[in-house]
């Protein structure tokens with residue numbers, strides 16, 4: 001599913017619930033220097049700063065939207081991760097984290113490659129991303145399902161904008177190509193509505209559906225008109241089917 005630009009907090013909460021409240025999967029033990037790239041509201045950095053009070057947590061973003069009242073070991077910086085130089089010392093961090101940065105970079109491989117440069121030997125880097133195309137595990141999703149078609153248009157528009165959304169399924173390969181070793185991948189289900197019988201998946205699906213519905217119109221208007229040349233009417237016509 002395509003991630004709407006709005007509702008960062010809702011996205012954050014949903015992913016955290018999908019991960020059963022875990023903030024990371026790397027086998028961290030007493031990390032000293034942590035970097036969160038594209039931190040958004042800074043919530044992850046704040047929680048990780050609380051969990052590791054002896055670590056120095058640096059968190060970067062293009063926008064200064066982070067709160068000012070944070071743990072004293074957490075520091076926010078304005079920095080563009082698409083720049084070659086992150087204005088940070090090389091081999092400095094023992095853990096680098098990225099989350100929901102699909103559609104932010106021309107080539108996510110550059111972020112991974114630079115991450116390696118800024119990571120201490122033996123350190124960990126971890127990326128958590130959302131598939132921008134819905135999948136179906138029992139063959140019942142028709143190829144012309146409006147939500148699937150919408151996600152294809154989203155992918156096409158993002159590609160044209162030079163900021164691809166289709167990142168998640170490539171990450172393991174890209175990490176290995178960049179020179180990381182012992183690369184682990186974990187895949188989580190994130191239903192697009194509350195149809196599952198399983199109570200955990202039902203909860204996640206309900207939350208994610210709210211997020212998708214909240215962002216559907218704005219995301220489509222912004223990207224489809226600009227990148228695909230659609231008129232407002234053409235976009236408005238497809239929205240009810242997707243809803």
Ligand SMILES: C[S@@+](CC[C@H](N)C(=O)[O-])C[C@H]1O[C@@H](n2cnc3c(N)ncnc32)[C@H](O)[C@@H]1O
Pocket residue numbers: 008012037038039040041044060061062063079080081082083098099100101104105
């Ligand atoms: C969807 S939000 C994710 C925020 C956060 N990682 C989370 O999980 O809640 C994407 C964030 O990436 C930031 N971003 C986009 N391009 C960036 C860049 N080139 N360098 C640094 N941050 C960037 C945006 O400003 C936005 O805050």
